[in-house]
Amino acid sequence: MEPLATAGDLADRLGRPLTAPEGARVPSLLADASALVRLFTGRDFSRTDNETVVLRAQQGEIRLPQRPVLNVTQVVAVGAGGAPDIPVVGWQWDGIDIVRTSVSGCAINLPELWADEEFEAYPGTYRVTYSHGDAQAPEAVVAVVARMALRTLTSPTMAGGVTGETIGPYSYRTDGAGVGTAVAMTDDDRKMLELAGYRRKAGMAMVRWR
Known part of the structure; x- marks a missing residue:
């Protein structure tokens, strides 16, 4: 996936062009920072068309993990124990991130064997195709x-956990986790993402279908 910020975003915040050594490090730092943000939020923040995921419904509702949802094109009930996967009819998307369905919506024209054992054959797992992202x-x-990325890029030392250096008779040292060659997320970073509404929801299980 593409990084969620650019070298230009860093230069704008620094108020100057990046130096050649800084520019060489920026792609990896932005990739690492973007990966951490995506991991924390559970969001891609990238436009994806017609992605298919397998999700479990809760009381007839399927919560789509990526937002904003642009459209939902197909919902398929996943069969168990040899039952076939079948398209669901009558599903509804709430326009935000919930698809409402029910087992009865996919029971039409089922073979009698599976219709008689409907709840066992269709335990509430669905394959949903939808487009999403910014x-x-x-x-x-x-x-x-x-x-x-800037915290690591502008650290005066490459030693992780230390912000300090010695130049002739002058020296300073401040311990700080996450500074050095590794990008790290601070509590302030997490708080900002939470205030913006990007905190990961608990209890979501998803399998990507490629």
């Missing part, structure tokens, strides 16, 4: 990714 990363996400 045309560009939200400003709050760009801000967090940029400052995560």
Whole structure:
């Protein structure tokens, strides 16, 4: 996936062009920071068309994991124990992130064997095809990714956990986790993402279908 911020975003915040050594490090730092943000939020923040995922319904509702949802094109009930996968009829998308369905919606024209054992054959797992994502990363996400990368990029030392150096008779040292060659997410970063509404929802299980 593409990074959620650019070298230009870093240069804008620094107020100067990146140096050649800085420019060489930026792609990896932005990739690492973007991966951490995606892991924390459970969101891609990238436009994806017609992705198919396998999700479990809760009380007839399927919560789509990626937002904003642009459209939903297909819902298929996944059969168990030899039962066939069948398209669901009558499903409804709420326009946000919920698809409402029911087992009865996929029971039409089932072979009698599976119709008689409907609940066992169709335990509530669905394959959903939908499009989602932003045309560009939200400003709050760009801000967090940029400052995560800049903390490492502008650290005066490459030693992880230490921000300090000695030049002749002058020296200083401040311990700080995450500074050095590795990008890290701070509590302030997490708080900003949470305030922006990008906290990962608990209890979501998803399998990507390629």
